[in-house]
Amino acid sequence: MGDEAETYGLTWPGKGRAAAEASAPATGRLEPDPARSVGSDDSPHLFIEGDNLEVLKLLGGDYAGSVDLIYIDPPYNTGKRLAYDDDFADHTAGNSSSRDPGARRHAPWLSMMYPRLLAAAELLADGGVLFVSIDDTELPHLRLLLNEVLGEEAFLGVLKRRAARKTAHLSATMSDLCDYVVCYARGRLGGRLSTASSTEATRPVLNRGNAVSERVLPRGTEARCGDGVHPAGRRCVRSLEFEILDDLVVQGGRLVGEVRVRGPFRVNQDLLARTVFITRRGGLRRSLLPEELGAPKAMSDLLDDPEFYNERGSECLADLLGAPVFEHPKPVGLIKHLVRSVPRPSGDLVVLDFFAGTGTTAQAVMEVNAEDGTHHRFIMVQRPEPLRQVAKLPDGTRLQTIADIGRERIRRVIEGMGARAPGFRAYTVRDDGA
Numbered sequence: 001m002g003d004e005a006e007t008y009g010l011t012w013p014g015k016g017r018a019a020a021e022a023s024a025p026a027t028g029r030l031e032p033d034p035a036r037s038v039g040s041d042d043s044p045h046l047f048i049e050g051d052n053l054e055v056l057k058l059l060g061g062d063y064a065g066s067v068d069l070i071y072i073d074p075p076y077n078t079g080k081r082l083a084y085d086d087d088f089a090d091h092t093a094g095n096s097s098s099r100d101p102g103a104r105r106h107a108p109w110l111s112m113m114y115p116r117l118l119a120a121a122e123l124l125a126d127g128g129v130l131f132v133s134i135d136d137t138e139l140p141h142l143r144l145l146l147n148e149v150l151g152e153e154a155f156l157g158v159l160k161r162r163a164a165r166k167t168a169h170l171s172a173t174m175s176d177l178c179d180y181v182v183c184y185a186r187g188r189l190g191g192r193l194s195t196a197s198s199t200e201a202t203r204p205v206l207n208r209g210n211a212v213s214e215r216v217l218p219r220g221t222e223a224r225c226g227d228g229v230h231p232a233g234r235r236c237v238r239s240l241e242f243e244i245l246d247d248l249v250v251q252g253g254r255l256v257g258e259v260r261v262r263g264p265f266r267v268n269q270d271l272l273a274r275t276v277f278i279t280r281r282g283g284l285r286r287s288l289l290p291e292e293l294g295a296p297k298a299m300s301d302l303l304d305d306p307e308f309y310n311e312r313g314s315e316c317l318a319d320l321l322g323a324p325v326f327e328h329p330k331p332v333g334l335i336k337h338l339v340r341s342v343p344r345p346s347g348d349l350v351v352l353d354f355f356a357g358t359g360t361t362a363q364a365v366m367e368v369n370a371e372d373g374t375h376h377r378f379i380m381v382q383r384p385e386p387l388r389q390v391a392k393l394p395d396g397t398r399l400q401t402i403a404d405i406g407r408e409r410i411r412r413v414i415e416g417m418g419a420r421a422p423g424f425r426a427y428t429v430r431d432d433g434a
């Protein structure tokens with residue numbers, strides 16, 4: 001057989017049917033769900049409950065070519081039993097048992113992803129960026145699939161993320177520490193993916209030896225020390241002494257009211273109010289102003305920052321909800337880093353996550369808006385995948401599905417930010433014919 005008879009490309013049993021699924025018209029409609037919305041009818045953000053293929057098709061009407069950033073964290077197909085279904089392998093006997101084990105493992109995952117990526121590509125704006133989290137199981141297939149859907153020239157790179165502080169001792173072969181974020185653009189990217197030279201850098205606000213003065217931490221100040229009431233009193237953190245004059249009441253990671261502090265401050269009230277945050281250990285530090293950040297540099301494809309470890313994602317969600325209800329949500333810091341990396345020739349971004357899970361991307365967008373003064377909008381899509389066990393939060397809230405977790409998380413972040421955050425509109429997919 002001559003070489004010409006052989007073909008190059010990714011193929012699998014079921015590919016034709018998967019492509020047909022993408023082009024079949026939507027059968028449902030998006031119904032507003034005011035009882036689950038927060039804020040006014042014209043809130044900029046959306047949370048849509050439903051199967052994402054149907055939702056992507058429905059969004060095609062209003063959003064074709066107008067989404068600037070898509071971040072997705074699809075099931076990795078690890079075969080594990082997680083809060084969501086992460087096993088796509090075909091375990092049925094019969095005809096399929098004679099198939100290649102590779103096809104049985106990967107073909108169903110590819111058939112799930114292919115129509116969704118085709119539909120998502122229609123929504124991406126020219127210069128829009130797609131980020132996909134994945135691990136070693138499906139990385140090779142995902143790369144080939146995206147080369148086909150968006151074109152090989154659309155490939156920007158693969159970020160390698162250190163995902164955990166410690167290695168897993170029980171691994172049978174080698175200990176996984178990394179996963180990946182695969183990056184593609186549609187059309188011409190309006191600049192490079194960049195990162196402020198010291199995005200995660202922070203500075204002290206106190207200096208031992210300075211004269212003691214009183215300052216006010218405004219309502220809505222970020223507080224990483226955990227939700228609850230932290231009583232007023234003297235503190236010594238990293239050998240810096242100060243006195244909190246009012247109880248610190250923290251909800252959704254933010255101060256509920258103003259708090260007065262006495263200490264040897266090295267920054268004035270204005271700078272403090274704009275930049276201060278409370279650290280995990282209860283200390284005071286500040287973030288840098290944009291003009292202090294220096295020229296942006298090209299984003300590195302190696303991500304090793306404790307803020308990007310899975311542990312941070314789990315702690316953050318558990319702090320917000322008061323209970324651990326989902327294994328390994330992505331860390332908010334990772335998604336903020338991605339949002340900030342995208343060139344913005346035309347201003348604010350429309351950010352879509354159609355495997356939204358617990359709504360990490362929504363929180364990241366809201367925090368970037370609050371910190372950078374942007375007005376990015378999010379669209380979250382999550383099916384009502386039932387939790388294996390109904391989650392009961394300490395305040396009595398009951399969550400039955402992963403979509404419930406997502407909406408509750410977003411609601412609490414908005415509540416914590418007070419007037420600084422607009423609300424979101426909830427929608428549900430209705431299929432009247434079904």
Ligand SMILES: C[S@@+](CC[C@H](N)C(=O)[O-])C[C@H]1O[C@@H](n2cnc3c(N)ncnc32)[C@H](O)[C@@H]1O
Nearest residue numbers: 051052073084329330355357358360382383385
């Ligand atoms: C890996 S999790 C995403 C976690 C998320 N990044 C976070 O930080 O919470 C994948 C999510 O996709 C959802 N999902 C899977 N298939 C879906 C579908 N067809 N439509 C909508 N959501 C889906 C699952 O229920 C699960 O919540």
